[in-house]
Amino acid sequence: MKLLRYGSWLGAIVLTIALAGCSGDDGSPGRDGIDGTAGTDGADGADGTDGTGASASRDLPTLQGHIPMFPEDNFHGNGVTGMDDDRVLPYDVQAAFNNDTFFWRVSYRGNEGKRHEYIRYTNGAWQREGGDRRDAQATLDGDVQQGDQTINSTIYEQRTTIMVNDPNAATNVTEFGKFGCFLTCHNYSRHMPEWTAANGHDGKYVIPGDTTGAASGDIVLDLWHWRGARSNPIGRADDQNILALDFIANDGNGGDTGGRKGDSGTSVFTSQGFDPVAGPDFLLNPDTTSGKFAFTWDNFWETPFYYMVRDDALQSGPLSPNPGTIALADAVALGYAPTEGDTVPRRILRGGAGSRADITATGTTFTPLTPDSSYGVWNVQMQRAMDTGNPDDIAMVPGQTYEAGFEVHLWEYTTRDHYVSFPVTVSVGPNASADIQAVSVAGAGPQQGPNWDEIPMTRLDLFQPGITTWEFLTGENENLNKAYTNAQGQLVGQAHSGSGAVNSGTACSGCHNVLTSDPVAPPIFDAGPMEDLTERRGGIWEDTPVVTP
Ligand code: HEC
Numbered sequence: 001m002k003l004l005r006y007g008s009w010l011g012a013i014v015l016t017i018a019l020a021g022c023s024g025d026d027g028s029p030g031r032d033g034i035d036g037t038a039g040t041d042g043a044d045g046a047d048g049t050d051g052t053g054a055s056a057s058r059d060l061p062t063l064q065g066h067i068p069m070f071p072e073d074n075f076h077g078n079g080v081t082g083m084d085d086d087r088v089l090p091y092d093v094q095a096a097f098n099n100d101t102f103f104w105r106v107s108y109r110g111n112e113g114k115r116h117e118y119i120r121y122t123n124g125a126w127q128r129e130g131g132d133r134r135d136a137q138a139t140l141d142g143d144v145q146q147g148d149q150t151i152n153s154t155i156y157e158q159r160t161t162i163m164v165n166d167p168n169a170a171t172n173v174t175e176f177g178k179f180g181c182f183l184t185c186h187n188y189s190r191h192m193p194e195w196t197a198a199n200g201h202d203g204k205y206v207i208p209g210d211t212t213g214a215a216s217g218d219i220v221l222d223l224w225h226w227r228g229a230r231s232n233p234i235g236r237a238d239d240q241n242i243l244a245l246d247f248i249a250n251d252g253n254g255g256d257t258g259g260r261k262g263d264s265g266t267s268v269f270t271s272q273g274f275d276p277v278a279g280p281d282f283l284l285n286p287d288t289t290s291g292k293f294a295f296t297w298d299n300f301w302e303t304p305f306y307y308m309v310r311d312d313a314l315q316s317g318p319l320s321p322n323p324g325t326i327a328l329a330d331a332v333a334l335g336y337a338p339t340e341g342d343t344v345p346r347r348i349l350r351g352g353a354g355s356r357a358d359i360t361a362t363g364t365t366f367t368p369l370t371p372d373s374s375y376g377v378w379n380v381q382m383q384r385a386m387d388t389g390n391p392d393d394i395a396m397v398p399g400q401t402y403e404a405g406f407e408v409h410l411w412e413y414t415t416r417d418h419y420v421s422f423p424v425t426v427s428v429g430p431n432a433s434a435d436i437q438a439v440s441v442a443g444a445g446p447q448q449g450p451n452w453d454e455i456p457m458t459r460l461d462l463f464q465p466g467i468t469t470w471e472f473l474t475g476e477n478e479n480l481n482k483a484y485t486n487a488q489g490q491l492v493g494q495a496h497s498g499s500g501a502v503n504s505g506t507a508c509s510g511c512h513n514v515l516t517s518d519p520v521a522p523p524i525f526d527a528g529p530m531e532d533l534t535e536r537r538g539g540i541w542e543d544t545p546v547v548t549p
Helices: 009-026 136-141 176-184 328-333 499-503 530-536
Strands: 088-099 101-111 117-124 125-129 160-164 219-227 238-243 260-264 269-271 282-284 326-327 340-346 346-348 366-367 374-387 400-407 423-429 437-438 458-463 483-485 491-493
Touching: 088 423, 101 400, 160 176, 160 346, 160 374, 176 400, 219 328, 219 374, 269 458, 282 328, 282 340, 326 328, 458 530
Parallel strands: 088 437, 423 437
Antiparallel strands: 088 101, 088 458, 101 374, 117 125, 117 340, 160 219, 160 400, 219 238, 238 260, 269 346, 282 326, 366 374, 400 423, 483 491
16 A cells, blocks of 8 residues: 555656666676685685784774774775775675585675684773673663673674575565565564563564464574684584564563574584683683683784684684683692783684584685784685485575575674675576576585686675664554654654555565665665665664654
């Protein structure tokens, strides 16, 4: 019904088809932000260049408002991503498969982001550094509704994830191919305006009514989750999934009842505890660090000991042998006593087991573009068995076509502040109508991958979704007369002009593009590019809007 708002709907279609023809012609020049470096796999080992001392002038990580850790580096807004003041993140996707293994390779520019959370001894006590937060500004403001107030610094790992839907499976997200990740994003999702700590840790989920065949609690999406700190140093990624969930009925009073879950088995990282007086449960094992139990906070950017691993991962990954762990009591028995600035990782990497540990990240590289490696080009690779046989994985079957959404977290931001793609189709083998075609290559196993120079690359333009929730997009918020107030004190209404069309099944890309030249999603009705529109609603690199009373 709301489609009637567009008096000249047909005219718009004609106009935009004409425009699409033009933009297709001149679309490629200037979109080359990261293509040039795509073949630079030979730069392996760049990730380990810490210790050059080149970054000595960088500030230690402290809260900097909405600016990431290094204001002098002027990350986003300075074209690091190669596009439009970094509101858009060009993201190149390649895919291949051999007899039994599926391979992804994704490339983009960003900060290095290989550090995560730490435990630091300062002023006579151990404290935590880094961690997830709603937004940095909220933490500075001391807004208790806006997340953890104990965060002392803004360190957070860099990540990229791939959400996969199998439209042919008995259980799947019915319109994922049209709306993608937006189907998982809700008013009560973590760090959205209506979220409070009582809503639990992690709110990503799909409403059962938006699925085919799923009841609350069923797995509906596969999630390939590469983590710059919590998996990559040992050459791994995290294997997770998304549930259909009746969130409000299930949650109500807190706890982690969100729908993003780890697959069965054991993850490739864990957290350690600490006592402010006694210290962390584990320190660096001096046998693996030339005698160090901890690194010093002043050496934050240079130390090679920014991560540590359990014994079962000492030999894993491109940086091995890796720094190991020693229990606090054993360290004390060897004479350890803390000195000001002693710092150890809060997260500990490990081999993992079962379905959760299915994905390797062999061949992943970071190629610095600055001497201090504060930013550069990531080429992230992930490998997994085509069919793991695990019920919490979506098997990639030759001849089938899947729907995928891609995501990146950069700039030490955590939850909502990420880049997302519109959904695309991915075929396993030839399918001329698929956005991305995974290419068949000879061999078997994760070691016999493709020569990436021969695999076509699909450019996606990722954007920040801000506070754009499914309830907003479908008009539910408008019907409930909801409104929010943004950081400038202005009302952010909850009316989405496209809600009627969304409800009747028109894809986001039917009316929106990302850049006007976006080749992936030419609009049939031009309602504007996402990077302009989402920003209007607030919550992108600024305070989270609050619910208007
Ligand atoms: C039928 C076309 C149509 C579809 C389909 C559609 N939209 Fe829109 N959308 C619009 C129009 C029209 C506007 C208003 C644009 C303006 O005000 O300039 C809009 C506005 C927006 C805004 C900005 C809202 C604001 O407060 O200014 C966002 C964000 C948005 N859409 C996201 C989406 C997403 C995500 C999808 C897919 C789930 C989607 N839209 C599907 C037509 C559509």
